[in-house]
Amino acid sequence: MDTLSLLGLQHYLSVGTIMFAIGMIGFMCRRNLIVMFLCTELMFQGVAINLIAFGRYHGNLSGQAFVIFVLVIAAAEASLALGLVVLLFRQKATLDADAWRELRG
Amino acid sequence: MQALQSLVLGALPTYPIAQSVPLSPLVILVLCVVAGVGTVLLLPSRREASLNKIGGAILLAAGLIFAALLVRLTAGQAKGGMGPYFWIFSAIAIISAIRVVTHPKPVYSALYFILTVFASAGLFLLLWAEFMAAALVLIYAGAILVTYVFVIMLASEAAQPGAASRGFLEHDQVSKDPAIAAAVGFALMGVMLFVIFDKAQEPQVAASIRPASPTPQLAAEQIAPARTGHDGDGGNVFYGEGSVNFQHSAAQPIVAGSTQELGVFLFQKHLINVELAGLILTVSMIGAIVIARRRVIGDTNTSGMDVMVAPATPIDDNPHSIPVMGTRDPRQKEYPET
Numbered sequence: 001m002d003t004l005s006l007l008g009l010q011h012y013l014s015v016g017t018i019m020f021a022i023g024m025i026g027f028m029c030r031r032n033l034i035v036m037f038l039c040t041e042l043m044f045q046g047v048a049i050n051l052i053a054f055g056r057y058h059g060n061l062s063g064q065a066f067v068i069f070v071l072v073i074a075a076a077e078a079s080l081a082l083g084l085v086v087l088l089f090r091q092k093a094t095l096d097a098d099a100w101r102e103l104r105g
Numbered sequence: 106m107q108a109l110q111s112l113v114l115g116a117l118p119t120y121p122i123a124q125s126v127p128l129s130p131l132v133i134l135v136l137c138v139v140a141g142v143g144t145v146l147l148l149p150s151r152r153e154a155s156l157n158k159i160g161g162a163i164l165l166a167a168g169l170i171f172a173a174l175l176v177r178l179t180a181g182q183a184k185g186g187m188g189p190y191f192w193i194f195s196a197i198a199i200i201s202a203i204r205v206v207t208h209p210k211p212v213y214s215a216l217y218f219i220l221t222v223f224a225s226a227g228l229f230l231l232l233w234a235e236f237m238a239a240a241l242v243l244i245y246a247g248a249i250l251v252t253y254v255f256v257i258m259l260a261s262e263a264a265q266p267g268a269a270s271r272g273f274l275e276h277d278q279v280s281k282d283p284a285i286a287a288a289v290g291f292a293l294m295g296v297m298l299f300v301i302f303d304k305a306q307e308p309q310v311a312a313s314i315r316p317a318s319p320t321p322q323l324a325a326e327q328i329a330p331a332r333t334g335h336d337g338d339g340g341n342v343f344y345g346e347g348s349v350n351f352q353h354s355a356a357q358p359i360v361a362g363s364t365q366e367l368g369v370f371l372f373q374k375h376l377i378n379v380e381l382a383g384l385i386l387t388v389s390m391i392g393a394i395v396i397a398r399r400r401v402i403g404d405t406n407t408s409g410m411d412v413m414v415a416p417a418t419p420i421d422d423n424p425h426s427i428p429v430m431g432t433r434d435p436r437q438k439e440y441p442e443t
Contacts, residue, residue, distance in 0.1 A: 004232070007179055011187055013301045014175070015195045015228065019202050019221075021294035026206030028286035029148055031276040034257055035205075035214050041249065042202055042218065045225050048241070056232045061370040064234050065378075068371070071244050072382040076389035078249045082256045083396040089260040095211075096276035 004057045012053035020046030033088065033095045037081045044074045128174055128302040137295035140167035141287045147207045148283040149273075168199065191231055198224035209273045211257045215250055222246040236364040 004012075023042030030036055048067045055063015085095070092099045146160020172192065179187060201221040205214045222245045229238035262274060280286075371379055398418070 008187060010178075010301050011175060011191065011195075012228070012232065014171075014298055015198065017294055017297045017301065018199055021290045021297075022199070022202045022206055024293065025144065025148075025286050025290035028289065029206070029280040029283050031279070031281055032211055032274075034253065034260070035211050035277075038211075038214055038218055038253060039206060041245075042205060042221065045198075045202075045221060045245075048237075049225060049228055052229055052232050052234050052237060056234070061367055064237050064367055065371055065375050067234075067237050068240065069378060069382055071240060072386060075244060075249055076385050078252065079389050079393045080396070082252060083393040086256060086260060086397055094262060094276070095260055095274075098276065098281075 003059045004053065006057075009053055009057045013050055016046045016049035016053065018046070019043075019049065022046075031097045033085045033097055034082075036097065037078070037085070040081075041074060041078065044070060128178070128298075130299045132174065133295055133298050133302070136167050136171055137291045137298075140164055141291040143167060144203070144207075144291070145283050145287045147203065148280045148287070149207060149209045149278050150280055150283065151278060164203065172196075188231075190227070194224045194227035194231065197221075198228065209277045211277065212254065215253045215257060218253075219246045219250050222250065236367055 020043050023039045023046060026039035026042065027036055030039065048070055051063045051067050051070070053063070055061060055066075088100070089095055140163075143160045143162075143164030143166075146156055147164060198221050201217045201224060204217040205221060208214050208217065222241060226238040226241045229235075229241060395418070
């Protein structure tokens with residue numbers, strides 16, 4: 001398998017880094033519970049781009065295999081997170097993360 | 106696809122050691138500060154729409170300057186650098202990601218995220234990961250994000266009427282500490298970008314890590330001996346004696362980077378991980394069902410059994426609060442009373 005140059009790798013890594021940073025900013029900023037979890041999925045996307053780029057750079061398939069497992073964990077986490085969000089919404093009838101402020105330690 | 110691949114093929118195995126002038130950390134810092142200011146203006150808050158547009162313009166300017174610097178880095182290359190598809194897909198991905206974060210309505214965030222997933226799939230295609238691109242579209246855009254849209258629709262509240270809210274909910278319209286969040290996020294991004302662009306030359310260590318770009322024939326020969334094992338056995342070591350005849354494996358080599366090669370790699374080297382992934386999915390499915398369940402009502406058509414209405418999850422962490430299906434007779438319980 002032909003490999004990626006270092007400069008090409010830098011291009012893809014910067015795209016992945018920017019997406020990860022944007023996801024992190026959204027996770028810290030937004031107050032809607034569902035949008036917060038959507039931003040964690042955005043962080044997963046950035047990490048996936050990084051992994052595939054590294055896999056192509058090193059010329060083996062470990063990057064793609066790792067991304068498959070990242071996708072599995074993302075799916076499992078999304079299902080559990082949405083179940084919890086539905087439960088929390090039933091309790092307080094709002095999706096505001098600040099409604100649960102009394103849980104803060 | 107051939108033209109695309111020839112456009113995107115990486116550098117030749119031999120290339121100069123000192124490739125290019127790296128991006129200096131000061132430039133990265135200034136760009137991050139400018140982009141941070143633009144992002145803070147774009148994040149949802151109770152201000153006029155014109156300020157949002159100014160923030161968007163600042164962010165776009167910072168992004169374009171960064172892209173121009175990257176293009177200038179590749180200008181000194183022998184091969185001409187990244188093709189146009191890379192810029193298109195990454196521009197769509199990053200702009201959609203910013204809209205996911207900054208849009209006040211959650212449904213639009215989910216839809217912009219679907220666009221981000223499609224752009225990421227395009228980037229995967231450029232990196233020759235076709236199966237991962239298809240899996241991303243199927244699993245992420247097709248299953249996870251559709252579930253998100255369903256839950257957004259189910260868990261929706263009505264907005265307060267009034268001119269001040271502009272039809273949005275209060276917690277969607279105001280973000281929590283946007284300045285600090287943007288500062289932290291862009292600080293992390295600046296440090297990571299600095300580390301990425303700090304490698305001014307290809308170190309000699311990497312030359313030993315990376316393989317010397319084998320041809321597809323070579324990749325097939327590397328895989329075929331692992332499966333044939335014994336001479337003249339017809340490649341039956343991996344698949345059991347006489348079960349599958351693989352005499353034709355030498356005539357049809359596995360194309361490098363294809364789905365077939367990924368499958369072989371997964372099930373030869375990562376078999377336990379694949380099984381564990383299936384186990385994790387099963388556990389999460391059971392967990393999601395248990396979490397979101399309401400009260401359980403006993404069967405009404407079973408003769409001789411009491412109909413009881415009881416909670417499905419333990420009250421006050423007491424497992425005996427969940428009744429056993431059957432009788433109310435405590436001596437019939439299936440676990441001992443402690």
